[in-house]
Amino acid sequence: MQKQTENIIELRHITKTYEDGFTAVSDFNLEVKKGEFVTFLGPSGCGKTTTLRMIAGFDLPTEGEILLNGKDITSLPPYERPINTVFQRYALFPHMNIYDNIAFGLRQKKMKEEEIARKVKKVLDLVDLEGFENRSVATLSGGQQQRIAIARALVNEPQILLLDEPLGALDLKMRKEMQLELKQMHDDLGITFIYVTHDQEEALTMSDRIVVMSEGKMQQLGTPEDIYNEPKNAFVADFIGESNIFNGIMTGHLRARFCGGEFTCVDDVEEGTHITAVVRPEDVELTAPEKGIIRGTVTAVIFKGMHYEITIESGRNEMVARSVHAARPGDQVGICLEPDSIHIMIAEDHTNYFTADINEKHRLEFNGHELDTSVTKIIKGSKRQDDGTIIDTNGEVIDPRRTRIVISIQPQDITMTDHVEEGLVEGYISNLIYKGDHYSYVIHTDLEQDFIVDDEYLWNMDDHVGLIMPIDKMSFALKK
Amino acid sequence: MPAIRLSRKNLAIPYAIFLLVFVVAPLFVLVYYAFTNGQGQFTLANLTGFFTDPNTLGTLCYSFAIAFVTTAVCLLIAYPTAYILAGSQLKQKSVLVMLFIMPMWINFSLRITALKEILTFIEGNLARYPFFNAVIGMSYDFLPFMILPIYTTLSKMDRSLIEAAKDLGADEKAAFLKITLPLSVPGIISGVSMVFLPAMTNYVVLDMLYNSTYIMGSLIGSYFAAYNWHGGSMIALILLAIICIFTLLTNGMEEEDSRAMGGARL
Structure with a gap:
């Protein structure tokens, strides 16, 4: 059987579990073609750097294999791989001058000194730092050190260049310039680049393909356009660009209910399916109140130069819109959504999310009920100061009036009761599905929200129930 | 009575006194003893004595x-x-x-x-x-x-x-x-x-x-x-000189090193 050789590197079922049991990467599969620019994108701790380190050879995968040109290199030490790395903080050797830094790899290969001199000069030209041979590392600016780090890796003519957040330490202007230059270098040299970043804009600008990662798993793999326009799940939608994300349910053929309204969509999903609906702010159409599918009140308007960013509150839901027309807080508006601007994703996890306010006593309040927990318990590292205000870990004051807390709770942790007044919130059962050993219910509340509740007993459609949610089963997050 | 201002300068006074009494003054005493004899007259005998006495030189080597x-x-x-x-x-x-x-x-x-x-x-x-x-x-x-x-x-x-x-x-x-x-x-x-x-x-x-x-x-x-304070002082002084030379040499090396490391010398 002939091996497929057009893939320069293949990762097969790569898993990395540390001794303490933490799994940094799990079952990661990727094929990279020769000459491609692939970016690993994700928040810190998502496993992107660990994956890169396994390709470089600094970490060994616990499971799986890495193939380079069809050959297994999984346990090959880094110095035997034709792969070079540009490190996050450059890792230039401080006791050597620029020439010796760049020549390091070539000298390891026992190359002739005049050949080395020629190559060093050539690569210094490439990164626009001609004549820097005898400078010491300490005399260079961050941007220059960055270029030397790239030159030091490129001079070895690697088959793959790995870049671990190489622009993270540079200022914004420098970063933009380097982005373009890196892209140009990639196009000129034809070397495969694997790039790690947490900056979505950087990833969208430079990459041929993007791997979005979260919690050690690949969330989506695709071109920048794919990932922006067709996010596969709520995480990707939230991480790439700005999004309004709602829980909802399919109410009919191409009909979805979320955010307190029923909308026509283009994704054909079976009726009764729990969904996550994603709407980009630029796709939200604001109309006169009576013309909208849902209506709401403008709560905040921020001028962003090219447009206004308008936050609208509709029932308990919040939607951010981008508009060239200004609005004033307090305005009543209608909201329309074009069918093709709604991205429907089948909800994989049925976690219920809802937002709570913070009252004057710094306690959480939802639907008129005060929850028996305080802000300092929820926000890690926050402290109550002597004057009664609360500061977070960065020392910034948390303004209770402008801060909301997102509460999440699993369907099996909510209990239904006939005594509606005992529940945190009340509503009617609008849907039920038998799931083999339990029923999955959708309760449509008076606040125009849908809660998903798992219960082993059979309730009837349209039953009026209260939902009891124990505080110790709730997870809390600060709403951005 | 004028108030004493607690400026940085004034804060250094205790240490300055300490330096004077326990470092600078003894150093002068040491030099004085090293270059004088029992009668208090200036002499280089202690110095030449050190380098001509095979015993002291042997001890230095040892x-x-x-x-x-x-x-x-x-x-x-x-x-x-x-x-x-x-x-x-x-x-x-x-x-x-x-x-x-x-x-x-x-x-x-x-x-x-x-x-x-x-x-x-x-x-x-x-x-x-x-x-x-x-x-x-x-x-x-x-x-x-x-x-x-x-x-x-x-x-x-x-x-x-x-x-x-x-x-x-x-x-x-x-x-x-x-x-x-x-x-x-x-x-x-x-x-x-x-x-x-x-x-x-x-x-x-x-x-x-x-x-x-x-x-x-x-x-x-x-x-x-x-009770040969003079001979003892000269040996102490010679040791001090050796230490100084050694320190200067290593400092020079470290300076070069720290410059290469990009770190400021303290």
Whole structure:
């Protein structure tokens, strides 16, 4: 059987579990073609750097294999791989001058000194730092050190260049310039680049393909356009660009209910399916109140130069819109959504999310009920100061009036009761599905929200129930 | 009465007084005694005496030899130890480091006395291997001073430098020789300077080991014991000169090093 050789590197079922049991990467599969620019994108701790380190050879995968040109290199030490790395903080050797830094790899290969001199000069030209041979590392600016780090890796003519957040330490202007230059270098040299970043804009600008990662798993793999326009799940939608994300349910053929309204969509999903609906702010159409599918009140308007960013509150839901027309807080508006601007994703996890306010006593309040927990318990590292205000870990004051807390709770942790007044919130059962050993219910509340509740007993459609949610089963997050 | 302002200048007064009384004044006294005789007249006899007396010169050489071997022994033990400590991912790392530092907290005379008993038990008669015993005693006493600075330098070193070297094709050995070792030179230098000079003069260790050989410290002690303040002062002054030259040399090296490291010198 002939091996497929057009893939320069293949990762097969790569898993990395540390001794303490933490799994940094799990079952990661990727094929990279020769000459491609692939970016690993994700928040810190998502496993992107660990994956890169396994390709470089600094970490060994616990499971799986890495193939380079069809050959297994999984346990090959880094110095035997034709792969070079540009490190996050450059890792230039401080006791050597620029020439010796760049020549390091070539000298390891026992190359002739005049050949080395020629190559060093050539690569210094490439990164626009001609004549820097005898400078010491300490005399260079961050941007220059960055270029030397790239030159030091490129001079070895690697088959793959790995870049671990190489622009993270540079200022914004420098970063933009380097982005373009890196892209140009990639196009000129034809070397495969694997790039790690947490900056979505950087990833969208430079990459041929993007791997979005979260919690050690690949969330989506695709071109920048794919990932922006067709996010596969709520995480990707939230991480790439700005999004309004709602829980909802399919109410009919191409009909979805979320955010307190029923909308026509283009994704054909079976009726009764729990969904996550994603709407980009630029796709939200604001109309006169009576013309909208849902209506709401403008709560905040921020001028962003090219447009206004308008936050609208509709029932308990919040939607951010981008508009060239200004609005004033307090305005009543209608909201329309074009069918093709709604991205429907089948909800994989049925976690219920809802937002709570913070009252004057710094306690959480939802639907008129005060929850028996305080802000300092929820926000890690926050402290109550002597004057009664609360500061977070960065020392910034948390303004209770402008801060909301997102509460999440699993369907099996909510209990239904006939005594509606005992529940945190009340509503009617609008849907039920038998799931083999339990029923999955959708309760449509008076606040125009849908809660998903798992219960082993059979309730009837349209039953009026209260939902009891124990505080110790709730997870809390600060709403951005 | 005018209020005394607590400016930075005024805060320095206590230290200035201390310097004057305990550093500058004694230095003048030392120089005065070194260049005078019993009658208080200026003389170079103490200086020429030192360099013409085969006994004192012999002691100087012997001290150098002890200090050199002690430093070498300490370095040979300390470097691998510090290297392993700095590189280990052990959770009990701090405990291990403490175990090496702990001897410094136990009374010096107790430690040396214990060592003496052990050596006596092994060798039978301590007088048989005076040089060997001197080196053992000194090394035992000064080892932590060698481990600590090397450990500090190694553990502050950016691990990604080693990774970068390996990434560029250096195997373990090459990465150590070309990156780790050169970058730990400042630690080695401060370790050496903290071991070498005391090893030349710390005759208390020898005394407590019932060691009858002479090092520079014992020589000064014997001069003073014989009320020869002038000869003793000259030896002390010569030692001081040696220390100064040594410090200037190593400082020069470190300066070059810290410039390369991009760090500001304190």
